[in-house]
Amino acid sequence: MAITKKDHFPAHQQRIAAIAKALSHPARIALVSELASQNACVCGDLVAELPLSQATVSQHLKVLKEADIISGETDGPRVCYCINWTSLTQIRQDLDAWLETLTEHQECC
């Protein structure tokens, strides 16, 4: 793509886009749902729930971690992942705030 131009946009637009991007794959939606419903927390259990290899699941978990949606702490030989509720709440607010500003003007063509 030659050179990305994402940096040419305002920070708040980049923020919304970054949140959306982290949630733009069904596997990551499934992981977040699974973690939230507390059916699983250990990485191995999550791998068992998804139709993906361990390596791929680990990669998706990394994306969610970098977006600060989840966090993982080592528990002996395993890793326990869980939702970062503080961050997720903020994300929800940011999304909602943006969607709200849209509807405020609602009077298009």
Add this chain to the structure above:
Amino acid sequence: MAITKKDHFPAHQQRIAAIAKALSHPARIALVSELASQNACVCGDLVAELPLSQATVSQHLKVLKEADIISGETDGPRVCYCINWTSLTQIRQDLDAWLETLTEHQECC
């Protein structure tokens, strides 16, 4: 990616992911914001607002259109784009519903 496995996930998870994907680029967030604030509707004006070429903007508009977030109707030689409020409202509800189900269980590690 060899073969995509997105189809192996439940429809509602695919739906959330698809919404997120359509909003996963700052240019598209900017386009939606711009359209909602009614500062522009004609494609040419949108191109002038963004730091992208006409071809690229047209491509982003196409993505938003396919996600049913916006619609465009020909107005003489121009094309007038506008927010599909019905669909956007539904999207907002779907997103909010998903986020709500997450917090219901909120009691992780």
Add this chain to the structure above:
DNA sequence: ATCGGTTATCGTAGATATACGATCAATGCA
């Protein structure tokens, strides 16, 4: 120290996404 189990990372292949110039199709106007 070695072994078995767990997870992250590396390397890689193929699929998509991003970006743009060039071109095409459609429209309005001279």
Add this chain to the structure above:
DNA sequence: TGCATTGATCGTATATCTACGATAACCGAT
């Protein structure tokens, strides 16, 4: 009819994403 304007599409280059096997790193227990 011919021309300028507008916007979609094509072709293409590069970047990023998705997926997995293989391997490395780590831990607990023997």
